[in-house]
Amino acid sequence: MQTIDDVQTDLAAQGYICGRSLATVVFLSQRLGRQLFLEGEAGTGKTEIAKAIAASLDRRLIRLQCYEGLDAASAVYEWNFAEQMIAIRTAEAVGGADRTALKAELFTEDYLIERPLLQAMRPQPGGAPVLLIDEVDRTDEPFEAYLLEALSEFQVTIPELGTIKAPEPPIVILTSNRTREVHDALKRRCLYHWVDYPDFDREMEILATRAPQAQQALSREVVAFVQALRREDLFKKPGVAETIDLAKCLLALDVIALSPEVISDTLGAILKYQDDIQALQGSEAKRILDAARADLDDL
Numbered sequence: 063m064q065t066i067d068d069v070q071t072d073l074a075a076q077g078y079i080c081g082r083s084l085a086t087v088v089f090l091s092q093r094l095g096r097q098l099f100l101e102g103e104a105g106t107g108k109t110e111i112a113k114a115i116a117a118s119l120d121r122r123l124i125r126l127q128c129y130e131g132l133d134a135a136s137a138v139y140e141w142n143f144a145e146q147m148i149a150i151r152t153a154e155a156v157g158g159a160d161r162t163a164l165k166a167e168l169f170t171e172d173y174l175i176e177r178p179l180l181q182a183m184r185p186q187p188g189g190a191p192v193l194l195i196d197e198v199d200r201t202d203e204p205f206e207a208y209l210l211e212a213l214s215e216f217q218v219t220i221p222e223l224g225t226i227k228a229p230e231p232p233i234v235i236l237t238s239n240r241t242r243e244v245h246d247a248l249k250r251r252c253l254y255h256w257v258d259y260p261d262f263d264r265e266m267e268i269l270a271t272r273a274p275q276a277q278q279a280l281s282r283e284v285v286a287f288v289q290a291l292r293r294e295d296l297f298k299k300p301g302v303a304e305t306i307d308l309a310k311c312l313l314a315l316d317v318i319a320l321s322p323e324v325i326s327d328t329l330g331a332i333l334k335y336q337d338d339i340q341a342l343q344g345s346e347a348k349r350i351l352d353a354a355r356a357d358l359d360d361l
Contacts, residue, residue, distance in 0.1 A: 063092055078114035079267045087255040097213060097234040099249055102257035105301010108237040109196055116192035125194045126178035128201045134208045138218050140175045169222035180218055183228040190230040199238040210248050259292060260302065268302055273309040283320045284309050286354035288332060296338045304332040322348040
């Protein structure tokens with residue numbers, strides 16, 4: 063990825079269509095060796111870009127999916143207690159086991175289960191991996207503080223084995239759906255970019271890449287309808303993934319044009335909460351479809 067245009071071209075080759083501003087921040091993160099912090103609504107492609115970058119660079123993608131209660135031990139390593147117990151039972155069965163020697167043997171690499179952060183610190187074939195720390199806003203502040211430390215030196219410490227430092231810093235991408243504010247100290251280490259919903263033309267490009275079987279007229283209606291839907295007061299607005307899902311559902315049903323009846327039958331592809339689905343019952347689907355078609359007339 064020598065230029066910003068290269069970034070767009072390489073990512074497009076992996077099926078990821080992005081605008082120039084996002085391509086620029088990706089290019090700069092690569093060129094400057096900075097971590098990338100992507101924030102935005104769910105379904106805008108933050109996770110997918112990490113996959114596309116890893117594929118375009120032919121690097122391994124290591125994903126740490128964050129959740130409430132995630133702690134450093136679960137993100138870095140665990141000891142394989144089942145295998146350790148087998149080793150203890152075997153030594154007891156043989157008899158005469160030296161307890162000190164046995165204890166030393168139980169806490170070696172042989173019994174270590176590596177979790178994502180430790181995996182990212184290991185040398186990888188082809189170069190440093192892409193480390194995706196997904197939905198970091200779901201973690202607790204103590205783990206966020208631990209991340210700040212681990213990603214500053216690119217090393218982790220296992221008490222029984224010592225410090226393990228990455229021979230080459232991984233390419234780090236953090237994502238957040240902004241369910242809470244991530245601490246400024248972590249953001250300051252990164253290049254920041256807000257990933258918004260794509261505009262009509264960009265979403266058409268994405269749909270053409272991900273659902274190429276869809277006819278142009280149907281794709282235009284799908285994109286316009288989903289974009290009109292995003293203007294509604296919904297609990298969860300549909301993302302790009304939902305646009306693709308709706309197009310694929312319509313293709314599976316051999317539908318060539320949207321109608322209120324078809325929309326009602328396929329709402330589960332784009333809306334994931336019953337309250338949102340109920341809000342589109344009756345004449346609402348027709349109203350939004352009419353608004354979408356009016357938008358198309360204005361293009």
